[in-house]
Amino acid sequence: MGFVFGNGAGGIGGRCYGRLPWLHQHYRWGVGSMSGNGIAILEAQPQDLDLAGVEQRMQPHAETVAELLRRYPVKRAALLQMLWLVQSEFAWIPRVAIKWAARQCEVSPVHAFSVVEFYTMYRQVPWGRYTFRVCHNMACHIQGAEELIAHLERRLSIRAGETTPDGLFSIERVECIAACGNGPAVQINDDFLFGPDGLNQLQEGWHPTPEIMDDWIERLRAEAEANPQAPRNDELGGIILASPGHPGAEGAQAQVQQTGYAKPPPPLKVAAKAGEENGTVTITWLAAPECSDTLCEYSDDNGASWSQCGNVVPASVPGPPGPKNCSLTHSSAPALGLTRQYRVWSVLPDDQRRVSAVVEYRISEEGAS
Ligand code: FES
DSSP states (O other): OOOEEOOOTTOSTTOOOTTOGGGGGOEEOOTTSSSOOHHHHHHHSOTTOOHHHHHHHHGGGHHHHHHHHHTSSSGGGGHHHHHHHHHHHHSSOOHHHHHHHHHHHTOOHHHHHHHHHHOTTSOSSOOOSEEEEEEOSHHHHTTTHHHHHHHHHHHHTOOTTOBOTTSOEEEEEESOOSOGGGOSOEEETTEEOOSTTSTTOOOTTOOOOHHHHHHHHHHHHHHHHHOOSOOTTTTSOOOGGGOTTSTTSTTOSSOOOOSSSSOOOOOEEEEEEEOSSTTOEEEEEEEOTTOSEEEEEEESSTTSSOEEEEEEOGGGSOSSSSSEEEEEEESOOOOTTOEEEEEEEEEOTTOOEEEOOOEEEEEETTEEO
16 A cells, blocks of 8 residues: 555644644555655645646745746746645645646646656645654664654654655655765754754764654644644745845846747658659758747758758647648759758747758669668
């Protein structure tokens, strides 16, 4: 099974903290994975949340959304931040919210989904209000990381990658977080635990112990009791908008590059064959839909010089959205025995270009090849 039923351990009288009402179902989410597994993810999807509901939840972030989109030359470049914003609102990323982010960034839902699947910091199941992140890399391993993780697991009755049924605590194994000197390095949400005087208070030579973790569990429980409503973003770092050096931000030196951002994808599957009419050649290729034009060229001197023999505007080719099957007929076939080369350029509206692979066409006594 992809989930197990929680036993209530680690909870506070079944009370649910923060914005995780689904955890009342008393499933233990994310078994065996930081971001969840297939069955747990499907089980976690709130049945009463649709696109309109996501839109409503994200409405307070409308200005942030607009600002994020403004800072990038193309909308799809804002996808990581858009998903992060969704996670800051929901504390995880429901499937339907992936669709919402995809729409904002004008990418397909499956593209946005693949991004969420790839990065484990995106959570696909409801997550705890407080996450103990424990580094298990070498420097921390030899300072007792496994013992500390085992202690937390025992104490909270969950495994690393899981959340307590009350939605209060999660445990995460993480790679080096650059606090090796205070290993085994621990973060509580985004804050470092590397001193006795509170979070982010560095004291050299100080190391977390099981007793210190017990103390923090009690402190965090008390904090949640005093403030059952988890503050927004309380476990997420500032998103890119807080970075003054980011292109497009006030006073930033770097500028968003509005044009020339990326070359177009080259035409694919270029092929040349004998045309329907004698003495003609038909050239076919697959063009990316964002190209404003595709230009076909030929060379009869092994690529020393090229001449254009026609063009096809992908947008003018009928068919469903997506790559376009383009073709044109070159009215002049090469002389018998001569090898001709064809290639096709993709062209973007800002004149960025990329060329395809070269294909050869030859007519011999046996026919065209
Ligand atoms: S190895 Fe654990 S913080 Fe660097």
